Amino acid sequence: MTLPRILLISTGGTITMTPGAGSGIAPTLTGEDLLRAVPELAARAELDVVTYSTKPGASLTLSDLLAIAERIDGMDGAFAGAIVVQGTDTIEETAFVLDTVVATDRPVVVTGAMRGAGAPGADGPANLLAAATVAGSEAARGLGALVVLNDEVHAARHVQKAHTGAPSAFASPGFAPVGRVIEGALHLYARLPRLPAMARPDAVEEAPVALIALALGDDGRLFDALPGVGYRGAVIQAMGAGHLPAHCAERLQRLAQAMPVVLATRVASGPVFERTYGFTGSETDLIARGAIPGGYLPGPKACLLLRLLIAGGLRGEALRSAYVMRSRAALA
Ligand code: ASP
Numbered sequence: 001m002t003l004p005r006i007l008l009i010s011t012g013g014t015i016t017m018t019p020g021a022g023s024g025i026a027p028t029l030t031g032e033d034l035l036r037a038v039p040e041l042a043a044r045a046e047l048d049v050v051t052y053s054t055k056p057g058a059s060l061t062l063s064d065l066l067a068i069a070e071r072i073d074g075m076d077g078a079f080a081g082a083i084v085v086q087g088t089d090t091i092e093e094t095a096f097v098l099d100t101v102v103a104t105d106r107p108v109v110v111t112g113a114m115r116g117a118g119a120p121g122a123d124g125p126a127n128l129l130a131a132a133t134v135a136g137s138e139a140a141r142g143l144g145a146l147v148v149l150n151d152e153v154h155a156a157r158h159v160q161k162a163h164t165g166a167p168s169a170f171a172s173p174g175f176a177p178v179g180r181v182i183e184g185a186l187h188l189y190a191r192l193p194r195l196p197a198m199a200r201p202d203a204v205e206e207a208p209v210a211l212i213a214l215a216l217g218d219d220g221r222l223f224d225a226l227p228g229v230g231y232r233g234a235v236i237q238a239m240g241a242g243h244l245p246a247h248c249a250e251r252l253q254r255l256a257q258a259m260p261v262v263l264a265t266r267v268a269s270g271p272v273f274e275r276t277y278g279f280t281g282s283e284t285d286l287i288a289r290g291a292i293p294g295g296y297l298p299g300p301k302a303c304l305l306l307r308l309l310i311a312g313g314l315r316g317e318a319l320r321s322a323y324v325m326r327s328r329a330a331l332a
Contacts, residue, residue: 004080004136013087015113015124057087081107081135095156099145107140153179174269201311213237220248237266241273242283256290264294295327
C-alpha cells in the first residue's frame with residue numbers, strides 16, 4: 001500500500017515544549033524530533049518535515065501565516081496534504097487564515113497539544129497521528145483548513161479554543177465537529193462548502209487592527225485613541241447580539257468615519273444581529289452609524305480578516321461586502 005505523502009510544518013507550541021533551564025516548559029523540539037517520538041506515524045504517512053520556527057503560538061504573526069500558506073500552495077503534485085503544528089493558543093486564528101488564503105483543495109490540518117511533550121498523558125502523539133490520518137485522506141479534500149485535536153475534526157471557521165487546560169479544549173460553539181478520527185480512519189459528518197481563496201496580500205504588518213471588548217459601564221474612550229496610535233481598522237466586541245452602551249454610539253460613529261469598524265460580539269457563539277433592536281447603541285443603530293456587521297466571526301478571526309482585506313487594498317463598500325461575504329459563510 002502506498003502511503004500518502006504529507007508536508008509537516010512545525011512552528012512550536014506546547015507539543016514541542018520541554019523543561020528548559022528556567023522555570024516552566026518552553027518550545028525546544030523540532031519537527032524531526034516530533035517525528036522520532038511517534039514511530040507509529042511511519043505506518044500512516046510519508047512525512048516531509050520543515051521546522052519553520054520554535055515559537056509559542058502567541059508569538060506567531062500574520063506574516064508567518066502567509067509564509068506558511070505560500071509553502072503549502074507550493075507543494076508539488078506528489079503531496080496529498082499538509083499539517084501545521086503549533087501552539088494551541090492561536091490555532092483558531094491560524095486555521096482561519098489558512099482557510100482564507102490557501103488555494104489548494106488538498107487538506108490542510110492544524111494541530112498541537114495541550115500537554116507538554118514530557119508530561120504524563122501527553123496528547124501530542126495522538127494528535128499528530130490523527131492529523132496525519134486526516135491530512136492524508138481523500139475525503140478531506142475540498143474542506144479547507146481543519147483543526148484536529150482530541151480525535152475531533154473542526155472546521156476552521158467554527159473552531160475556538162474553549163478551555164485553557166483540558167485536552168478537549170477545542171470546540172465549535174454553536175456548531176459541532178465536522179468529523180472524528182476513529183480506529184485510525186476519518187469519519188466525516190458534514191462538508192462545509194469552501195469560499196474562494198483570497199490572494200495573499202503583502203505588507204500585512206502595516207495594517208494593524210485593534211480588538212476591543214467592552215464591559216458594563218465602559219464609556220468607549222479607547223475608540224477615540226485608535227486613529228492617533230496608528231490603527232487602520234477596529235473590531236469591537238460588543239454585548240449580546242451587537243449592543244453598546246448608548247453613550248458609546250457617537251464615539252463609534254466618529255471611529256467608523258476614520259477607519260473600517262467591525263461590530264462583533266463578546267458572546268462565544270451566534271451571529272451579530274442586523275435588524276432586530278432599535279435603541280441607541282443597538283445593532284441597527286451602530287450599523288446605521290457605519291459599523292460593518294460582524295456575522296459569525298469571533299473577535300480574533302474578525303480582526304485577521306479585516307487586516308487581510310485592508311492590506312489587500314480594499315476600501316469602503318468593497319471592503320464591507322467582502323467582509324460580510326466571508327463572515328456569513330457559516331450560513332452557506
Ligand atoms: N498553551 C499553548 C499550547 O497549547 C502554548 C502555545 O500556544 O504555544 O501550545
